[in-house]
Amino acid sequence: MTKPTPIDKEIALDPKRYIVSETDEKGKITFVNDYFMEVSGYTRDELIGKAHNIVRHPDMPKVVFKLLWETISEGKNINAVVKNLAKDGRYYWIFTEFESRKDADTHEIIAYHADRKTISPHILDVIVDLYAKLLKIEQKDGVEASEKYLIEFLKEKGDDVNFVNIMEEIHRFY
Numbered sequence: 001m002t003k004p005t006p007i008d009k010e011i012a013l014d015p016k017r018y019i020v021s022e023t024d025e026k027g028k029i030t031f032v033n034d035y036f037m038e039v040s041g042y043t044r045d046e047l048i049g050k051a052h053n054i055v056r057h058p059d060m061p062k063v064v065f066k067l068l069w070e071t072i073s074e075g076k077n078i079n080a081v082v083k084n085l086a087k088d089g090r091y092y093w094i095f096t097e098f099e100s101r102k103d104a105d106t107h108e109i110i111a112y113h114a115d116r117k118t119i120s121p122h123i124l125d126v127i128v129d130l131y132a133k134l135l136k137i138e139q140k141d142g143v144e145a146s147e148k149y150l151i152e153f154l155k156e157k158g159d160d161v162n163f164v165n166i167m168e169e170i171h172r173f174y
Protein backbone atom coordinates (compact mmCIF):
# COMPACT_ATOMS: atom_id res chain seq x y z
CA MET A 1 0.00 0.00 0.00
CA THR A 2 1.32 3.45 -0.89
CA LYS A 3 1.67 6.06 1.80
CA PRO A 4 -0.81 8.94 1.37
CA THR A 5 0.75 12.22 0.31
CA PRO A 6 -0.13 15.32 2.40
CA ILE A 7 -2.50 16.54 -0.32
CA ASP A 8 -4.71 13.50 0.40
CA LYS A 9 -5.48 15.06 3.73
CA GLU A 10 -7.26 18.00 2.19
CA ILE A 11 -10.95 17.53 1.47
CA ALA A 12 -11.91 18.75 -1.99
CA LEU A 13 -15.05 20.86 -1.70
CA ASP A 14 -17.85 21.28 -4.21
CA PRO A 15 -17.74 24.95 -5.28
CA LYS A 16 -21.50 24.91 -5.82
CA ARG A 17 -22.41 23.94 -2.27
CA TYR A 18 -22.38 25.98 0.94
CA ILE A 19 -21.43 24.61 4.35
CA VAL A 20 -23.90 26.21 6.75
CA SER A 21 -24.21 26.31 10.52
CA GLU A 22 -25.89 28.37 13.19
CA THR A 23 -25.11 28.82 16.86
CA ASP A 24 -26.72 30.36 19.90
CA GLU A 25 -25.26 33.56 21.32
CA LYS A 26 -22.53 31.55 23.12
CA GLY A 27 -21.34 29.67 20.02
CA LYS A 28 -23.13 26.36 20.68
CA ILE A 29 -24.27 24.73 17.44
CA THR A 30 -28.04 24.85 16.86
CA PHE A 31 -28.20 24.03 13.13
CA VAL A 32 -26.02 22.36 10.47
CA ASN A 33 -26.91 21.65 6.85
CA ASP A 34 -26.31 18.32 5.14
CA TYR A 35 -23.10 19.48 3.47
CA PHE A 36 -21.62 20.48 6.86
CA MET A 37 -22.10 16.90 8.05
CA GLU A 38 -20.86 15.39 4.80
CA VAL A 39 -17.62 17.39 4.86
CA SER A 40 -16.88 17.32 8.59
CA GLY A 41 -17.78 13.65 8.97
CA TYR A 42 -19.91 14.29 12.07
CA THR A 43 -23.57 13.34 12.42
CA ARG A 44 -26.18 15.91 13.39
CA ASP A 45 -26.36 14.36 16.86
CA GLU A 46 -22.61 14.78 17.31
CA LEU A 47 -22.82 18.46 16.40
CA ILE A 48 -26.02 19.96 17.83
CA GLY A 49 -25.44 21.44 21.27
CA LYS A 50 -21.63 21.28 20.96
CA ALA A 51 -19.28 24.26 20.99
CA HIS A 52 -18.35 25.26 17.43
CA ASN A 53 -14.66 24.67 18.14
CA ILE A 54 -15.42 20.97 17.48
CA VAL A 55 -14.07 21.64 13.95
CA ARG A 56 -11.24 23.97 15.04
CA HIS A 57 -7.94 23.16 13.35
CA PRO A 58 -4.72 23.57 15.39
CA ASP A 59 -3.15 25.56 12.52
CA MET A 60 -5.65 28.38 13.07
CA PRO A 61 -4.21 31.35 14.98
CA LYS A 62 -6.22 32.35 18.06
CA VAL A 63 -6.25 36.00 17.02
CA VAL A 64 -8.60 35.24 14.10
CA PHE A 65 -11.24 33.91 16.50
CA LYS A 66 -10.60 36.71 19.00
CA LEU A 67 -11.30 39.33 16.34
CA LEU A 68 -14.19 37.29 14.96
CA TRP A 69 -15.95 37.21 18.33
CA GLU A 70 -15.18 40.87 19.10
CA THR A 71 -16.84 41.78 15.80
CA ILE A 72 -19.91 39.54 15.76
CA SER A 73 -20.73 40.11 19.42
CA GLU A 74 -21.08 43.81 18.53
CA GLY A 75 -23.67 42.80 15.94
CA LYS A 76 -21.37 43.41 12.97
CA ASN A 77 -20.92 40.91 10.17
CA ILE A 78 -17.51 39.64 9.11
CA ASN A 79 -15.85 37.39 6.56
CA ALA A 80 -12.88 35.21 7.42
CA VAL A 81 -10.83 32.46 5.86
CA VAL A 82 -10.84 29.43 8.16
CA LYS A 83 -9.12 26.05 8.10
CA ASN A 84 -11.34 23.39 9.66
CA LEU A 85 -10.63 19.90 10.94
CA ALA A 86 -12.86 16.98 9.93
CA LYS A 87 -13.57 14.08 12.27
CA ASP A 88 -11.15 11.80 10.42
CA GLY A 89 -8.25 14.29 10.73
CA ARG A 90 -8.48 15.72 7.20
CA TYR A 91 -8.86 19.47 6.70
CA TYR A 92 -10.72 21.95 4.48
CA TRP A 93 -10.21 25.66 3.86
CA ILE A 94 -13.29 27.81 3.54
CA PHE A 95 -14.26 31.43 3.03
CA THR A 96 -16.81 32.08 5.78
CA GLU A 97 -19.43 34.81 6.08
CA PHE A 98 -20.45 35.29 9.71
CA GLU A 99 -23.67 37.12 10.58
CA SER A 100 -25.39 37.97 13.82
CA ARG A 101 -29.12 37.55 14.23
CA LYS A 102 -30.96 39.97 16.51
CA ASP A 103 -34.29 39.82 18.29
CA ALA A 104 -36.67 42.07 16.37
CA ASP A 105 -37.99 43.74 19.54
CA THR A 106 -35.07 43.87 21.95
CA HIS A 107 -32.32 44.07 19.28
CA GLU A 108 -30.25 41.72 21.42
CA ILE A 109 -28.12 39.14 19.62
CA ILE A 110 -29.86 35.80 19.81
CA ALA A 111 -27.90 33.72 17.27
CA TYR A 112 -25.05 33.62 14.78
CA HIS A 113 -25.05 32.22 11.27
CA ALA A 114 -22.14 31.07 9.08
CA ASP A 115 -22.12 30.35 5.32
CA ARG A 116 -18.94 28.77 3.96
CA LYS A 117 -17.74 28.28 0.43
CA THR A 118 -14.55 27.39 -1.43
CA ILE A 119 -11.71 29.85 -1.70
CA SER A 120 -9.52 30.71 -4.68
CA PRO A 121 -5.99 29.23 -4.54
CA HIS A 122 -4.18 32.57 -4.97
CA ILE A 123 -5.91 33.97 -1.86
CA LEU A 124 -5.06 30.85 0.03
CA ASP A 125 -1.36 31.33 -0.76
CA VAL A 126 -1.43 34.65 1.09
CA ILE A 127 -3.53 33.36 3.98
CA VAL A 128 -1.48 30.21 4.59
CA ASP A 129 1.68 32.30 5.03
CA LEU A 130 -0.05 34.96 7.12
CA TYR A 131 -1.70 32.46 9.47
CA ALA A 132 1.54 30.45 9.84
CA LYS A 133 3.33 33.65 10.83
CA LEU A 134 0.55 34.63 13.29
CA LEU A 135 0.58 31.16 14.85
CA LYS A 136 4.36 31.26 15.28
CA ILE A 137 4.19 34.69 16.96
CA GLU A 138 1.37 33.46 19.23
CA GLN A 139 3.28 30.37 20.29
CA LYS A 140 6.29 32.48 21.20
CA ASP A 141 4.79 35.74 22.53
CA GLY A 142 1.03 35.26 22.88
CA VAL A 143 -2.10 36.50 21.17
CA GLU A 144 -1.49 40.23 21.90
CA ALA A 145 1.72 39.99 19.86
CA SER A 146 0.01 38.28 16.93
CA GLU A 147 -2.80 40.85 17.01
CA LYS A 148 -0.21 43.62 16.88
CA TYR A 149 1.47 41.97 13.91
CA LEU A 150 -1.87 41.58 12.11
CA ILE A 151 -2.81 45.21 12.72
CA GLU A 152 0.57 46.35 11.36
CA PHE A 153 0.16 44.03 8.37
CA LEU A 154 -3.21 45.66 7.65
CA LYS A 155 -1.95 49.21 8.25
CA GLU A 156 0.68 48.71 5.57
CA LYS A 157 -2.17 48.09 3.15
CA GLY A 158 -3.96 51.37 3.91
CA ASP A 159 -5.65 53.47 6.60
CA ASP A 160 -9.13 52.14 6.00
CA VAL A 161 -8.10 48.50 6.24
CA ASN A 162 -9.22 46.65 9.36
CA PHE A 163 -9.98 43.11 10.36
CA VAL A 164 -13.64 43.33 9.37
CA ASN A 165 -12.69 43.91 5.76
CA ILE A 166 -9.36 42.07 5.78
CA MET A 167 -10.56 39.24 3.61
CA GLU A 168 -12.04 41.57 1.00
CA GLU A 169 -8.84 43.61 1.19
CA ILE A 170 -6.71 40.56 0.63
CA HIS A 171 -8.82 39.81 -2.44
CA ARG A 172 -8.20 43.37 -3.58
CA PHE A 173 -4.43 43.37 -3.01
CA TYR A 174 -3.39 39.97 -4.29
Ligand SMILES: Cc1cc2nc3c(=O)[nH]c(=O)nc-3n(C[C@H](O)[C@H](O)[C@H](O)COP(=O)(O)O)c2cc1C
Nearest residue numbers: 022023027052053055056057065082084112113114
Ligand atom coordinates in the same frame (compact mmCIF):
# COMPACT_ATOMS: atom_id res chain seq x y z
C1 LIG B 1 -21.75 30.89 13.62
C2 LIG B 1 -20.35 30.51 14.01
C3 LIG B 1 -19.63 29.62 13.21
C4 LIG B 1 -18.34 29.23 13.53
N1 LIG B 1 -17.68 28.38 12.69
C5 LIG B 1 -16.44 27.98 13.02
C6 LIG B 1 -15.76 27.07 12.17
O1 LIG B 1 -16.24 26.66 11.11
N2 LIG B 1 -14.52 26.67 12.56
C7 LIG B 1 -13.93 27.11 13.71
O2 LIG B 1 -12.81 26.68 14.01
N3 LIG B 1 -14.56 27.99 14.52
C8 LIG B 1 -15.78 28.43 14.19
N4 LIG B 1 -16.41 29.33 15.01
C9 LIG B 1 -15.68 29.90 16.16
C10 LIG B 1 -15.74 29.00 17.38
O3 LIG B 1 -16.88 29.36 18.13
C11 LIG B 1 -14.47 29.16 18.28
O4 LIG B 1 -14.35 30.49 18.71
C12 LIG B 1 -13.18 28.77 17.55
O5 LIG B 1 -13.28 27.47 17.02
C13 LIG B 1 -11.96 28.82 18.47
O6 LIG B 1 -12.10 27.97 19.52
P1 LIG B 1 -11.83 28.47 20.99
O7 LIG B 1 -12.66 29.71 21.14
O8 LIG B 1 -12.22 27.35 21.87
O9 LIG B 1 -10.35 28.76 21.02
C14 LIG B 1 -17.72 29.74 14.72
C15 LIG B 1 -18.43 30.62 15.53
C16 LIG B 1 -19.72 31.01 15.19
C17 LIG B 1 -20.45 31.98 16.06
